[in-house]
Amino acid sequence: MPMSHALIVSLKRMSALLRAVHRAAGVGTHRLSVTYLRDGDTLWHACNVEGPVLDDDSEDPDLHHVAMLLLRTALNGGMAVVVLRTPLAGGRTVVRIWRVHDLVAYPLTAGESFNAYCVGPAGELQGPEPGTEYHDAPTLNV
Structure with missing residues (x-):
């Protein structure tokens, strides 16, 4: 059936969208995670990515799973949160975050990313992890 x-x-x-994330990642190995949220359901998966070019022939099942979570935002509605973690020298890590609706990525500022990861539901500080910088x-140029 077609x-x-x-x-x-x-x-x-x-x-x-995945190609644009790879370009934004830049050279090196990065950790890409996607959390898909819809009607109280949460699905999460992560993979390592090599930037800045997406390998179209990748057989990585983790990358395929991440791609399918993003695709759900167009097919089933809901929202995804894309987190790109880039390791730096000295054990530091840079975190960049996008919200995705219907395969359109909306970038978060450093402050919004910090709040999403480091402020609990009651407003209490829960981080950041040592060496983590939120940028x-x-x-994304899609």
Whole structure:
């Protein structure tokens, strides 16, 4: 049975989004995690990525799982949170975060990212992890 036009368009948009994240990551190995949220359900998966170019022939099942979580934002609604962790010299890590709705990525500022990861539901400080720096996520050119 042939794929629907909407599914083909969504697959192309998901691929473009992943390519844009790889470009934003830059050279090196990074940790990419995606959390998909819908109607109280939460699905999460992570993979290592090599920036700045996405390997179109990757057989990495973790990357495929991450891609499918992003695709759900177009097919099932809901939201995904994309977190890119980049290791730096001296054990430091830079964190950049995007919210994704319908395969459109909305970058978070450093402050928004810090609040998302380090402030608990009652407003208490829960971090940051030692050596973690929160940076503004760039706008992704998709």
